[in-house]
Amino acid sequence: MKPFDYRHPADAAAAVRTVAADPDAVYLGGGTNLVDHLKLGVAEPDLVVGVTDLLPAEIEELGGGALRIGAGVSNSELAAHPRVREWFPVLSQALLSGASGQLRNMATTGGNPLQRTRCVYFQDVTTPCNKRTPGSGCSAIGGWTRYHAILGASDQCIAVHPSDMAVAMAALDAQVRVLGPDGERIIPFTDLHRLPGDTPERDTVLEHGELITAIDLPAQTIARRSAYRKVRDRASYAFALVSVAAALDVKDGVIADARIAFGGVAHKPWRAHRAEEALRGAAASDSSYRAAADAELADARPAEGLEGGNAFKIPLLRRTLTATLRDLAREDA
Template sequence: MKPFDYLAPADAAEAVRNVAANPDAVFLGGGTNLVDHLKLGVAEPGLVVGLAGLLPSGIEELDDGALRIGAGVSNSDLAADPRVRERFPVLSQALLSGASGQLRNMATVGGNPLQRTRCVYFQDVTTPCNKREPGSGCSAIGGWTRHHAVLGASGHCIAVHPSDMAVAMAALDARVRTLGPAGERAIPFVELHRLPGDAPERDTALEHGELITAIDLPAQPIARRSAYRKVRDRASYAFALVSVAAAIEVEGGVIRDARIAFGGVAHAPWRARRAEEALRGAPASDGSYRAAADAELTDARPAEGLDGGNAFKIPLLRRTLTATLRDLAGEDPR
């Protein structure tokens, strides 16, 4: 591990100033992702700026019925909050499907969506990786691709974003509140993460030194009828092969509205707008759910690889979305 300096600032504004002024500086929140990358030699900052005790660690009710979640709230505390479990079950379920209990106790709401979009090649410093060293090449293309993207990838990177929480936040129309060198701003959650394009080293739309301070969840009656389903290679402590965050409103056997996002298939949490549009006004039936999946997957491009590639993700995602919506609609699966 490369030696680095550590700073414990007095407040968030001081933390922002110090990171913004130093291109070699990073924030340290719960540290569950950064510490791994420090040990692997993937991250080699010259300055680490600690955030312990500097960020809001509560969940506030806003006048319009929204919840404002402080960036310092742990993933465990957010998942257990009675308001989240009742009003946004998809978020609680997504959080509980991620990592392990110990990691959820450390991981924070502000840090979780900022974990690096990555794959095994990114974390292996002996292999070329455009995210780690721009212009060096992508070892995943033509390599081991089982866990890689089928949507929104580029010739520079095919990694997928690993967060479960972020998929639920994308489906719930959350907004990210930040503090940066230019002051405060609010960003729609679906605009926080970037697709790789020709600059895969940039995971998000945040500027260097910009810090997440809170995430707002708007009041949405539809979110009470929501769920998260994650398909993975083992029962716990594994990233998603595919995942679905969904909320629907059904009346008289017809889907009136839907909110859907996918995980495990793209460089960013994937808001499934085409699927949502296909569902609105359609009968609550398996045929409608499969058609919605197909509408979203029109542009899917599986990766070929040494392990046989990841074309299996397309039918797997179709089945996962169908099962999730069927359960939410309360249908008899027979």
């Protein structure tokens, strides 16, 4: 581990000034990912700036069924919040499907979306990785791809974003409130993360020094009938092979509206607009769900690799989406 300085400024604005001024500075939230990276040499900052207790730690009702979640709210608190459970069950379920109780107690709302890929090659400084060291090559391509992308990957990077919470946030049209050196801005959650393209070292659109202060959930009645389905090799404490966050509004056997996002399959939480489009006005039936999945997966490309690669994720995701929507429709009836 490379030695670093630690600072704890008086408030969020001071933290932003501190980090913005130093290209080798990073924020420390719950530390559930960064601390590992410090030990492994994946992250080698000169300066670590603690911010968790500088950020709002409340969940505020904005009226009409909208919520503002302070960036300092822990994943445990967020999952357990009565309004979240009632209005946005998909978010509560996504949070509870992630990590372990101990990690959820530490992890924060602002930090969770900024956790980095668990690609084994990214986390191993002895193997080339374009995300960790731009231009060094991608070891995952042709390697162990079970936990890698089938959507939106590039020839530079096939990593996936590991967060469960972020998948729910993407489905819920959340808005990210960001504090930067020049003031505050709001980023739609679906625009926060980016695809790897030629610059896989950049996970998000945040500029250096920008700090997430809160995430807003707009009111939407559709979300009250929502669910998160995470498919994984182990019953707990495992990252998703695929996951589906979905909300469904069915009237008289016809789908009025849908919100869908996928996890475990792309460099970002994958909002499935094409699937949503295909579902609107369709009959609430397995064939509609499968057609919606096929519409979204038309461009899916498996990553060949060890132990058969990850082609299985395409049928798995189709089947998982179908099952999730079927259950929601059943619940809706």
